[in-house]
Amino acid sequence: xxxxxxxxxxxxxxxxxxxxxxxxxxxxxxxxxxxxxxxxxxxxxxxxxxxxxxxxxxxxxxxxxxxxxxxxxxxxxxxxxxxxxxxxxxxxxxxxxxxxxxxxxxxxxxxxxxxxxxxxxxxxxxxxxxxxxxxxxxxxxxxxxxxxxxxxxxxxxxxxxxxxxxxxxxxxxxxxxxxxxxxxxxxxxxxxxxxxxxxxxxxxxxxxxxxxxxxxxxxxxxxxxxxxxxxxxxxxxxxxxxxxxxxxxxxxxxxxxxxxxxxxxxxxxxxxxxxxxxxxxxxxxxxxxxxxxxxxxxxxxxxxxxxxxxxxxxxxxxxxxxxxxxxxxxxxxxxxxxxxxxxxxxxxxxxxxxxxxxxxxxxxxxx
Numbered sequence: 001x002x003x004x005x006x007x008x009x010x011x012x013x014x015x016x017x018x019x020x021x022x023x024x025x026x027x028x029x030x031x032x033x034x035x036x037x038x039x040x041x042x043x044x045x046x047x048x049x050x051x052x053x054x055x056x057x058x059x060x061x062x063x064x065x066x067x068x069x070x071x072x073x074x075x076x077x078x079x080x081x082x083x084x085x086x087x088x089x090x091x092x093x094x095x096x097x098x099x100x101x102x103x104x105x106x107x108x109x110x111x112x113x114x115x116x117x118x119x120x121x122x123x124x125x126x127x128x129x130x131x132x133x134x135x136x137x138x139x140x141x142x143x144x145x146x147x148x149x150x151x152x153x154x155x156x157x158x159x160x161x162x163x164x165x166x167x168x169x170x171x172x173x174x175x176x177x178x179x180x181x182x183x184x185x186x187x188x189x190x191x192x193x194x195x196x197x198x199x200x201x202x203x204x205x206x207x208x209x210x211x212x213x214x215x216x217x218x219x220x221x222x223x224x225x226x227x228x229x230x231x232x233x234x235x236x237x238x239x240x241x242x243x244x245x246x247x248x249x250x251x252x253x254x255x256x257x258x259x260x261x262x263x264x265x266x267x268x269x270x271x272x273x274x275x276x277x278x279x280x281x282x283x284x285x286x287x288x289x290x291x292x293x294x295x296x297x298x299x300x301x302x303x304x305x306x307x308x309x310x311x312x313x314x315x316x317x318x319x320x321x322x323x324x325x326x327x328x329x330x331x332x333x334x335x336x337x338x339x340x341x342x343x344x345x346x347x348x349x350x351x352x353x354x355x356x357x358x359x360x361x362x363x364x365x366x367x
Contacts, residue, residue, distance in 0.1 A: 003350070038150040042116075045143050049120050050074060053132050055103055056122035059195045061088040061142040063114050088117040095137060096309070102126040105131050110141050145288055152179070152280065156266070174307040180263075180279045183270070186244040187221065192243025196221045196230070209281045210259055226258045233257065243267045244275040253282065263287040 020312030046058050059077075061084070062069040068089040071081050088105070095106045107114060120136070123129060124259055156179065181203040187196040199217045207214055217225045222237070234254040243250055249268040256263060265279040310323050319338040322330070332339065 010141060038147060039072075040155060041146050043074065045118070045146070046074050047070060048139070048143075049118065049136070052135065053120050055120040055122040055304040056124075057103070058118070058120045059084055059088070060108075060116055060118045061085060062116045063089075066114060090118060091117050095133065097129075103130065104129065104136065106133075106136055106140055108144045108147065110144040113148075115147050116143055142288060142292065145285060149193070149285065156278065178205060180209040180281070181276065182206050183239065183274065183276045184222075184244075185274050186241050188241075194237050195222050196237060197240060197244075197275075198222075199225065207278065209261075209263075228258050236352075238275070242270050242276050244273050247272070 028138065033080075042062065045201050046060055049055065049058050057079075057083070058074065060072040061071070068085055070083050070086075071077070077084070093105075093106065098119065098121045103119065105117060107120045108116050108118060123132060145304050155206055163346040176226055182199060185200055186194050186196045187198065189195045198219065198221055199261060201218065202212075203239050205213070206269055212225065222229050234252075234256065236256075239250070239252075239351075247269045249264050249266070251264075253262065253264045255261070259267050261281055261283045262285075263279045264282045265273055265277055268279045310326055314321070317338070319340060320343075321338060322332065327333070327336075332343075
C-alpha cells in the first residue's frame, strides 16, 4: 500500500528544511564578520551562497562609487569576464531572476550605498527558487555590513602601512582618514595617576560621530565636556592614561555610556603625556550583531521544536561540528565542540551506508 503524506507532514518537512537553511546561513554569517579584507569577505559570501543554494555559477561584481570594479568567482571563469561585467553593471533592480529562470541576481548595499551585485545561476533545485530568493534577501544586509566594514578597515590599514614616525602618523591620519580623530593631553594627580584629559584637536569626523562641536571642546577637560566620564564603566581615563604614559598602542571596542554609542578605537601616543585616538562608530554593527544573536537563538529554538539538527565536516581536521540540537539528539556533551568520524557514525543505525555516502561526497562530490 502506498502512503501519501498529509498536508501537515509536508508542512513540517518544509519547516524543518527552512529551519536548517536559516541555521546554516546564520552560522556562516557569524563567521564572515571575522574577515578583515574585502577579498576574503566576498569570497566567503560566495561560499555561503554556494552552500545554501548549490548554483552551478556564482559571481560577484564589486562597485565603488557606483562604478564596476572587480569580478569575483570561486572557480576560474568559464564565461568571458567582460560579458559578466557588462551584464551585472547594467543591473538596476534590487533583485531579479536570471535569464535561465533558474537563478537570481541581488544587489548588496550598505545604508543605501551600492556595494556590488551577486548572481547565483543554474540552481540544482529551481522549484525552490522563490524560497531561496527570500532567504538570500534576508541575509544580504549583513553581507553588505561585512563588506563595508572590510573596506573601512582596509582604508585604515593602508594608511597605517605608510606611516614611518608618530608625528607623520598623526598628520597623515588627521588630514586623510574618514574615521573620527582626536589628540589629547593626559592630566595626572600628585601620585602621577591619570585623572582627566584635555582635548587638543579633533577632526570633522569626530564631530559627526560624537555630536560634539570642536569649538566647544578644544582646550577643555573631558570631565567638563562629558560629565560622568570618570565614572564610566569603560574606564576611559585610566585606559588612555596608560597609552600616554607608556607609549603602548591599544585597539579595543567599548560602549561610551555618556554618548550612548559603541566605538572601535585605536589609541597611540605621538609623544609622552599625549595620546591620539582613531575611532569608528560601530553602534549599527553592534545592533546587527545583537539581532543576529537573537535570530540564532530563535533558530536554535526552531531546531529544538522541529527536532532537527545539522552537522558540518571539516576536511582539514577531519572532525565534525554539530548544532546544539544535533548534539542533543545524538546524546553528546553540549560543552564539546569537535567530534570524530567514529563518534558520530557510532550513533547512526545504518552506519555503513552513511559512511559510504560521506566518502562519495568527499571524493566524488556525489550528494
